[in-house]
Amino acid sequence: DVKVTQSSRYLVKRTGEKVFLECVQDMDHENMFWYRQDPGLGLRLIYFSYDVKMKEKGDIPEGYSVSREKKERFSLILESASTNQTSMYLCASSLSINGELFFGEGSRLTVL
Amino acid sequence: AQSVSQHNHHVILSEAASLELGCNYSYGGTVNLFWYVQYPGQHLQLLLKYFSGDPLVKGIKGFEAEFIKSKFSFNLRKPSVQWSDTAEYFCAVLNTGGFKTIFGAGTRLFVKA
Numbered sequence: 001d002v003k004v005t006q007s008s009r010y011l012v013k014r015t016g017e018k019v020f021l022e023c024v025q026d027m028d029h030e031n032m033f034w035y036r037q038d039p040g041l042g043l044r045l046i047y048f049s050y051d052v053k054m055k056e057k058g059d060i061p062e063g064y065s066v067s068r069e070k071k072e073r074f075s076l077i078l079e080s081a082s083t084n085q086t087s088m089y090l091c092a093s094s095l096s097i098n099g100e101l102f103f104g105e106g107s108r109l110t111v112l
Numbered sequence: 113a114q115s116v117s118q119h120n121h122h123v124i125l126s127e128a129a130s131l132e133l134g135c136n137y138s139y140g141g142t143v144n145l146f147w148y149v150q151y152p153g154q155h156l157q158l159l160l161k162y163f164s165g166d167p168l169v170k171g172i173k174g175f176e177a178e179f180i181k182s183k184f185s186f187n188l189r190k191p192s193v194q195w196s197d198t199a200e201y202f203c204a205v206l207n208t209g210g211f212k213t214i215f216g217a218g219t220r221l222f223v224k225a
Contacts, residue, residue: 004155031211033213035215040121040217040218041217042116042118042202042215042216042217042218043202043204043215044215045212045213045214048211048212050211056211058212059212090155090156092156100146100158100161101146101148101156101158101204101213103148103155103156103157104155105154105155106155
């Protein structure tokens with residue numbers, strides 16, 4: 001069965017802290033994505049990666065960075081968390097760029 | 113810029129009622145179209161998808177969607193909803209050859225038993 005695992009379901013951090021969100025997929029997918037989900041706004045793409053060490057900005061990359069050192073792992077980094085980054089973060093992977101996305105269960109981040 | 117519009121943010125239906133959720137997108141080229149569903153407490157999962165061919169596609173749990181190219185629409189339908197269909201539904205569009213799947217704002221469906 002397809003599996004995308006996000007390391008933390010719930011996090012509470014303080015403004016200015018560095019935050020790491022990790023995502024691992026076991027499907028040997030080339031492509032991985034980070035979205036944030038906010039009520040009334042749907043899902044917005046932060047960053048994506050189509051190969052190891054490759055990364056591309058999505059629609060809202062400001063305040064975020066990513067790392068993809070291994071094919072199965074895609075990390076989202078908030079260098080200095082701010083309250084407007086309080087959100088649900090969703091990791092996804094896909095086998096082909098034009099294909100179905102497989103999502104993790106999400107990481108709900110609260111920045112105080 | 114590419115965008116996806118879902119007409120209803122909240123829908124409340126009684127069991128056995130028919131469902132239609134509207135989705136329109138703005139993009140002039142060839143697209144792949146998706147409906148994803150998020151049941152309470154669960155992760156997002158694919159409901160159905162359209163890549164090419166028959167514009168009427170069938171998905172899981174009795175859902176179907178019709179692609180009308182001239183209207184840039186991909187509406188989701190189900191003839192008779194069940195209480196277990198209570199969930200949030202997202203329409204999504206990916207332009208062929210592109211990288212970014214764009215999502216609509218979502219529609220929260222509540223089905224009364």
